[in-house]
Amino acid sequence: MTKTLLVCGLGLLATLSYGQQKSKSLFEASVGVRSQSTPERQYAAQRGLQEVLVRMSGSPKVLENAKIQAAVDKAQSYMAQFQYHVNSDKEEYSQGKKQVINIVFSPAAVERVIRQSGQPFWPANRPKTLVWLVEDDPERGRQFVDRNKAEQLIASIEAAGARRGLPLIYPLYDLEDRILVSEDKLWSLDEKAIKQASLRYKSDAVIVGRVSKTSRGQYLAYWEFFHNGTRKAFDSRAANIREIGRRAFDPVADYFAARYSIRPEQNDSPLLVVQISGVEDFADYRKTLSYFESMASISGVTLAAARRDTLLIYLQSDSSLTFFENTLRLDNKLISEAEKVNINSPGWQQVPRGTTTNPLQYRWSG
Secondary structure (H helix, E strand, O other): OOEEEEEEEEEEOOOOOOOOOOOOOOOEEEEEEOOOOHHHHHHHHHHHHHHHHHHHHOOHHHHHOHHHHHHHHOHHHHEEEEEEEEOOOHHHHHOOOOEEEEEEEOHHHHHHHHHHOOOOEOOOOOOEEEEEEEEEEOOOEEEEOOOOOOHHHHHHHHHHHHHHOOOEEOOOOOHHHHHHOOHHHHHOOOHHHHHHHHHHHOEEEEEEEEEEEOOOOOEEEEEEEEEOOEEEEEEEEEOOHHHHHHHHHHHHHHHHHHHHOEOOOOOOOOOEEEEEEOOOOHHHHHHHHHHHHHOOOEEEEEEEEEEOOEEEEEEEEOOOHHHHHHHHHHHOOEEEOOOOOOOOOOHHHOOOOOOOOOOEEEEEOO
């Protein structure tokens, strides 16, 4: 008989205490090694840096860049610290990789090499993913699954999340959850019930997947992803359970990175530069970009930089600066913060507003 599992993931933005896993550093990687020799450490540093570069750029394609490849060749120079410990991965241990080297790379150095190579950079402000599990067992019927019931599956999902920089959290499976979404509703992909149950976790996106194990041991999966009005569906196959997480969350990471990464400017046309402060979390971050994208007068939106609660955004605008500012006043989502202007300077010395050296300054009020 076929044993089937359903996996649901809800993208979250705020830091929650609901069974949250310990987040792995975005600039950290662990690689199995056979010894503590210099060649093994060099090999591990290269493997680890590749993982971090994919995580921080948001795409495996970053490794095709010549400048990135040159950086990988000298990966040890980007290491900030490292330490060894016993490898708990039974499969790797049996292959002779009895130790793991845990490497932390310099965040500044990694960001610099990505930017200098002209690749996208995905900031650390990312959605968290809430993972629901329900099992349809031939003998026990449909039931929610926690770590104790599906340790390998959850380990696969957690590894995929850590590898791509998507922190994972889990529901409480308490009475409130069970009232709002039953095992049957979760199994039938009841979108309304799933979203209702997720409100307490402040969900931002939803990924729902059916994972089935055939009599031959192959895993088949169907996934549906919902985010900000977008709905995507995809199938996947995996020879073993270790692949389930990667095949489920790689497309999700690709989607988020394409939408929220900082991308190098692609042309030399004039830009309207806006600095937005008060962006406290990923929800504000997403709403700010979506707001500009929805404006009829804006033909292009590029996130140029992100530091703490402040974003620097480049806008391709088909309207005048006056029209743009009037539109913002009507919408009342952004509060103007007066730019500092030296009134004693002659006009020809004053920098035009809305440029890289004198961006328009606003505070997000949403």
